[in-house]
Amino acid sequence: MAYLIEQGIAPANILALTFTNKAAREMKERFISLIKDDHDPKSMKVLFAGTFHSFCVRILREFIEKLDYNKNFTIYDESDQIALLKQVIGKLAGANSDIDANKIKFLIGLAKNKGHEAPTAANGELAPQIFQRYQEGLKLRNAVDFDDLLLLAVRLMKEHPDVLDALRQRYRYLLVDEYQDTNQTQFEIVRLLASESKNICVVGDDDQSIYSWRGAESTHILEFGNFFPNAKTVKLEQNYRCTPNILKAANYVIKNNSKRHLKQLWADGADGDKIRLVASAGEQEEAAWVVAEILNRRRIDNLSWESFAILYRANHLSRTFELELRKFRIPYRVIGGLGFYERREVKDVVAYLQVIMNPSDDISLLRIINQPARGIGKVTLEELIRGAREAKHSIWEEVQLQRQRSGGRSQAGLEKFSDLIHRYHVRFQQETTWSQIMKDLLEEIGFFEDIRRTSKDNNEASSRCENVQEFVSSLAEFEQKREGTLQDFVDNLRLEQKEDKDEEKDGFGVTLMTLHAAKGLEFRHVFLVGVEEGILPHDRSKLEGNVEEERRLFYVGITRAMKGLVLSYCDKRRRYGQEEPRHPSSFLTELPQDVLEHISANSTLTEVKPEVAFDRFSALKAKLSASGR
């Protein structure tokens, strides 16, 4: 990107795509720091650097009317999808059918990611019908799901050559990061945009392909030359991040994969510290050891909290570490997991905004029509849904009909709700102080009182109220920056994990995140925790015969570390409130012994003694006898 700018290419003609918002942010930052001496960073705002999804939203908001959607379409997230699917399944198979909405959602996603119009019948007898009804349901609600964003963008470009042409004119230089993770649809987008100009540059590493479960195919990068025959390949084999010891460990692990593009990674400099393999009795001990080590290391080397990251395979593993960090009042941030906007109270507030902007959005409407309670109960709702279905219009329109008809206890409620949405719809259109309107709305419906009333305790109540307050202040902030419409605000919310607000200014503490989220990032000290058989590799991957992807995940984790790497596992772990025995990951046996140091978390930090010798059979034996007792 910096090179293109140096060559005099207009920033508006450059399009840079990534897979996560964090990676996009990181890319922008590094780019700005490269060019800031010669160019005004502000003039670079027209350069689009973002995720595939946010790029697609942008072009769809501009052109989607050509596909017979309304411009103010709503983006459905996972829970909205599930809600819609449950409706569809209920309609199709009866209320007490045992069809799992989650499974269907997964199948639909898989099909869409591969660019299919419908899942094949083999996926389950009802799946094709459900898929069809689901898609109709989205359309009816003027909504699109995450995968549709990509699919519709492709359709737009294919069916409307004038649009494609305009986009090609606009985005003349295309760059894609983490290209090994492109799925069929994303590949199609790239191909459509770049096939004429051939001004395309992609970066990727097949050893870091960790999204095949989302339809990513690393063949896209391996066969790049087939689509762009004059492509020039540049191998980046020197690693500037890790110490030779860490890189050696990574190389040893990854070479156990059979399906890969061979390369010789090397790193300069001193070997560095040994990699520490820490065994703990349980997750409490593991967390205690890790946090004590962070405290220690920070003091000794005079480091910032930001130098440390705790990485894990699955989100729920963050909990014990959060508790322990809190105990010592160490600042930290958790990436992912239950996102900010996924919290009940925040979702409710967002749903109000959605309905106000797009009343056809039944899913959001049903969420808030009786929230806080205004006398619209199950019976009324069923009537509304039935009426809407029969008349083939939205529930909102059905509300407009039924509020006229008198009788029934819910009448007043319907009247009130309908009037409320109308009034605020007008206000949001006419006034520009969105945050004030939002405050008025929350006040009028008694949202905070309702939260206090329905919360289990004071703690929960105040934290939920705070979340809503924070939402309102982020709205205020957005409004002050004048960076976009209210619709843009909601889009960002949907597509972006809520990041810590003061992340930019004074650091954000220790980072906790999944291995997937860590890709593309680096930390001075990495603690890769829960390295146990069944967690990494995950049990499910073994069933699905995809252990090699788990190994790549392990590889990604190892190579996030610049100087220090700790791999840690427990002998037992609580799961569903029940304690279970655990065993070290088989991946650990693939590590070169000479770069390892074995540590038992039972020994205190001041007197760290290397364990006798790591012998997994004796370790296993010890565990078996322990569990036997």
Add this chain to the structure above:
DNA sequence: CTCTCGCCTGTTTTT
């Protein structure tokens, strides 16, 4: 119509 209680089920990874 509202609310509480207790049973149930699930936990991979992300936009």
Add this chain to the structure above:
DNA sequence: CAGGCGAGAG
């Protein structure tokens, strides 16, 4: 353990 959901009392 925790959040979702249905049943049943008020």
